[in-house]
């Protein structure tokens with residue numbers, strides 16, 4: 430049964446629960462660990478250069494293991510229609526995450542083609558990069574704010590790199606959004622405090638090696654992200 434992805438999470442309130450996405454699952458035990466942690470989303474990566482890349486068959490098997498209430502997100506990078514259709518036809522999904530250089534028009538096309546909510550990742554290194562958020566907010570259901578990858582990086586995300594979270598302070602969001610980039614159990618509470626994020630996404634920060642999720646670290650991350658916190662003044 431599809432998981433309803435909240436179309437409009439409210440501004441952060443005292444005691445508000447933060448929703449966590451754990452990205453890059455590759456094994457059934459990863460799904461079990463994510464489900465037990467209380468995370469809201471699990472991410473499945475379809476990008477051959479990633480250490481978390483999985484086949485469509487594996488993704489389908491993992492998605493079928495997900496309990497009700499755990500939203501299944503397909504992460505794609507500049508997908509062509511053939512890959513998009515294959516993933517959409519064969520894997521039960523709740524959302525698509527676009528993590529490449531997809532234009533706003535392509536985001537709208539993918540949303541219409543699949544009928545699924547789309548979350549568009551935007552890389553941030555400085556204040557000028559925030560300008561892109563407006564254009565994507567018009568066409569995407571959610572925004573994912575990640576660190577801009579280094580120029581010649583193999584991966585457009587999943588590099589364990591953080592950006593200056595203070596850049597987001599005071600930003601007026603018109604769409605639901607998620608914070609990503611270099612988050613760990615140690616820094617996620619501070620990232621939430623500085624940005625007001627009500628959703629966070631992590632991949633490398635909960636691994637023992639690239640592509641190997643660590644159950645204890647997943648648990649620690651979700652606890653740190655969802656711990657009650659004092660009101661923001």
Ligand SMILES: O=C(O)c1ccccc1N[C@@H]1O[C@H](COP(=O)(O)O)[C@@H](O)[C@H]1O
Pocket residue numbers: 452453472474476479480481482504506528573575584585586587588589590609610611612630631632633634
């Ligand atoms: O996780 C990957 O391998 C990946 C590959 C290609 C694009 C994005 C990828 N991951 C996403 O990147 C961010 C940040 O990850 P990290 O926590 O810094 O490792 C996150 O949104 C992942 O979903």
